[in-house]
Amino acid sequence: MSFLKKLKDKFQSNQSKExxxxxxxxxLSKTRKSFSEKINDLVAKYRKVDEDFFEDLEEVxxxxxxxxxxxxxxxxxxxxxxxxxxxxxxxxxKNVISEKLVEIYYGDDNEESVGLNLQDDALTVILFVGxxxxxxxxxxxxLAHQLKSEGKQVLLTAGDTFxxxxxxxxxxxxxxxxxxxxxxxxxxxxxxxxxxxxxxxKSRNADVLLCDTAGRLQNxxxxxxxxxxxxxxxxxxxxxxxxxxxxxLDATTGQNALSQAKTFSExxxxxxxxxxxxxxxxxxxxxxxxxxxxxxxxxxxGLGEKVTDLQTFDPQAFVYGLFADMVDDEE
Amino acid sequence: xxxxGLADRLQNTIQKIKGKGKVTEQDVKEMTREVRLALLExxxxxxxxxxxxxxxxxxxxxxxxxxxxTPGQQVIKIVKEELTALMGGEESRIAAADRPxxxxxxxxxxxxxxxxxxxxxxxxxxxxxxxxPLLVAADVYRPAAIDQLETLGKQLDMPVYSAGTDANPVxxxxxxxxxxxxxxLDYVLIDTAGRLHIxxxxMDELIQIKNNVSPDEIFLxxxxxxxxxxxxxxxxxxxxxxxxxxxxxxxxxxxxxxxALSIKAxxxxxxxxxxxxxxxxxxxxxxxxRMASRILGMGDVLSLIEKAxxxxxxxxxxxxxxxxxxxxxxxxxxxxxxxxxxxxGPLEDLLDMIPGANKMKGLKNVEFDEKQIAHVxxxxxxxxxQERQDPSLLNASRRKRIARGSGRSVSEVxxxxxxxxxxxxxxxxxxxxxxxxxxxxxxxxxGFQFPFL
Numbered sequence: 001m002s003f004l005k006k007l008k009d010k011f012q013s014n015q016s017k018e019x020x021x022x023x024x025x026x027x028l029s030k031t032r033k034s035f036s037e038k039i040n041d042l043v044a045k046y047r048k049v050d051e052d053f054f055e056d057l058e059e060v061x062x063x064x065x066x067x068x069x070x071x072x073x074x075x076x077x078x079x080x081x082x083x084x085x086x087x088x089x090x091x092x093x094k095n096v097i098s099e100k101l102v103e104i105y106y107g108d109d110n111e112e113s114v115g116l117n118l119q120d121d122a123l124t125v126i127l128f129v130g131x132x133x134x135x136x137x138x139x140x141x142x143l144a145h146q147l148k149s150e151g152k153q154v155l156l157t158a159g160d161t162f163x164x165x166x167x168x169x170x171x172x173x174x175x176x177x178x179x180x181x182x183x184x185x186x187x188x189x190x191x192x193x194x195x196x197x198x199x200x201x202k203s204r205n206a207d208v209l210l211c212d213t214a215g216r217l218q219n220x221x222x223x224x225x226x227x228x229x230x231x232x233x234x235x236x237x238x239x240x241x242x243x244x245x246x247x248x249l250d251a252t253t254g255q256n257a258l259s260q261a262k263t264f265s266e267x268x269x270x271x272x273x274x275x276x277x278x279x280x281x282x283x284x285x286x287x288x289x290x291x292x293x294x295x296x297x298x299x300x301x302g303l304g305e306k307v308t309d310l311q312t313f314d315p316q317a318f319v320y321g322l323f324a325d326m327v328d329d330e331e
Numbered sequence: 332x333x334x335x336g337l338a339d340r341l342q343n344t345i346q347k348i349k350g351k352g353k354v355t356e357q358d359v360k361e362m363t364r365e366v367r368l369a370l371l372e373x374x375x376x377x378x379x380x381x382x383x384x385x386x387x388x389x390x391x392x393x394x395x396x397x398x399x400x401t402p403g404q405q406v407i408k409i410v411k412e413e414l415t416a417l418m419g420g421e422e423s424r425i426a427a428a429d430r431p432x433x434x435x436x437x438x439x440x441x442x443x444x445x446x447x448x449x450x451x452x453x454x455x456x457x458x459x460x461x462x463x464p465l466l467v468a469a470d471v472y473r474p475a476a477i478d479q480l481e482t483l484g485k486q487l488d489m490p491v492y493s494a495g496t497d498a499n500p501v502x503x504x505x506x507x508x509x510x511x512x513x514x515x516l517d518y519v520l521i522d523t524a525g526r527l528h529i530x531x532x533x534m535d536e537l538i539q540i541k542n543n544v545s546p547d548e549i550f551l552x553x554x555x556x557x558x559x560x561x562x563x564x565x566x567x568x569x570x571x572x573x574x575x576x577x578x579x580x581x582x583x584x585x586x587x588x589x590x591a592l593s594i595k596a597x598x599x600x601x602x603x604x605x606x607x608x609x610x611x612x613x614x615x616x617x618x619x620x621r622m623a624s625r626i627l628g629m630g631d632v633l634s635l636i637e638k639a640x641x642x643x644x645x646x647x648x649x650x651x652x653x654x655x656x657x658x659x660x661x662x663x664x665x666x667x668x669x670x671x672x673x674x675x676g677p678l679e680d681l682l683d684m685i686p687g688a689n690k691m692k693g694l695k696n697v698e699f700d701e702k703q704i705a706h707v708x709x710x711x712x713x714x715x716x717q718e719r720q721d722p723s724l725l726n727a728s729r730r731k732r733i734a735r736g737s738g739r740s741v742s743e744v745x746x747x748x749x750x751x752x753x754x755x756x757x758x759x760x761x762x763x764x765x766x767x768x769x770x771x772x773x774x775x776x777x778g779f780q781f782p783f784l
Binding site (some may be wrong): 060135169219279280 | 360367368371373376377400440441442443444447450470473474477478479480482483486502527528529554556557558560561564570581583584585586589590609618691
């Protein structure tokens, strides 16, 4: 039985996830198509596995925004593997490629998908950080909806006091999903807003507090310091908080995503990543790079514009969505 | 600094070749490999990289290098020329319709920075070209997008046309155009909603707006951090809308911005502006050839000079020069000069533009402390008018008073006074030198110098 078949079986045995997988299939259709199509083209083009084949493979992977160093490592691994198993037919190597890719997705041992760290009977504080325009506020809106429909009492804090209209944007989301928003006026101190948010959450006995922050480029030291301050305020006011610091990443971002993840982690101890805008043509490659080079888990993915299009990141479903074409070919 | 990584990497590579008297084929191969990796890491599209490398290899291995006297430099020249060609030729201007108003449409993916850029562009049109723009809020989908543009309009004190979130964007565009004609506004900037290039319905909406208002410019707004996908996005928008130019945003981040290189190469549309910061005046005309120099770490002197011309009052500069010459430069003048340099923008940005500055020991990665300047200002401002005119008055007790007044330590005050004295001495020497030359060349010195750089 081929590896992909195993993957599929493994996946299908878990019937409850069927619905999720459809969402992934739909959301990732573009990603999957271009990516596995290229791998298939590649396999069709080369009968033999040689240097040229690997060079082309390298290009396919780089075009998918998998980081350069990740690709180089992967290619080296593949070459070794091909030699070891004595593979010369390009069709056989296809399996090895998927195997290796999956290995990176899963990491070494944890096959479990990592959910959000939500407290059962205490206040959970989640801080959202990221560069400008990645979709922080939208993600908060979507997550608020999700948590609320699970019966949690949610509170939002408008910590983006800088960008024009940001507070209104979060307020609008608050109205849509019927959740209260704590806000100050534009230009006020974000740490102060968050402080008020925490006090309000305590007095209202809220379950989850979602803290928005202004988008900032990671090389602006002053702004990153401001973010550290916000985090310090949360740490001081709620023990063990923030329970999650989520870095929101735009899936269309290239190699800079790594720099973002590194720098934001330094300032705020990022605990997870939200990968947004995955419904475009941008490839999932960035996920490979992030998991390989930083080990930070992806916790949520944005697969569309609808309120319900925010999904828990499920590596199995993700991989299945990415390789579905290839699995179907096998049958 | 934008493209820093690329510049560093290329510089390292080139440094290896620079020292050699002769460039072998093997050297070229090694170099192109490094260049290739650097470009790929910088998010330049892999197809573009391929062509680029091919061109360099052909030119570098060929006669050109072998016969030239300094082969290393010859290679650098080739890389630079090819890079400049890749970035696109001349800088391009913004269109103006024969019969106003000129209509500009802003399009792009979600979160690229369309609304902010719309505000910045309006500001630039007014400041630089003396135009009266109308901002049009045609993003009816994202919550509070209209509020955002209206807030920007308020900040800029400019008219904004909006019709709520229930209106059809096509109607909004039409009505806004009428309004602009009525009120004799000569530019109409339409801020559209962000959308995916593969979203058929929303792309149709853009095409409809385009057909209705026949814009003179369609700007595709692209995030400079975009990866390999930038090419797909740009190609797709261009095919459907025939965009007239590209605006790169968030270029003040540490992204290597390779996407910028490839967009031009693949779509053949010029990059017209670049967003360099969060403030509304931080939109700059994009200069491809200057950017190429910057990539190679050759500095961007032209931009620096332009900045200086924009912000330094020429008459005041002349007066200062006169004072330097006669050595009657006082703390007051010092304060003023500092103010003028500060007007030009953050010091870090200025340093980036000076050739070789990023290689200067100690300057690299130093975070320029703007506070330091504030401290100097505070110290000078704590002096009496007399003391500023005549620093020799500053005895120990006066220095103590100044330290208290400015909240700095006495040793800091002492250091500043010492530095000021030394600067004055240096100025004297420099002016002497210039006067010596003056007779021969008759060339006037530049109006200002940086005393504290």
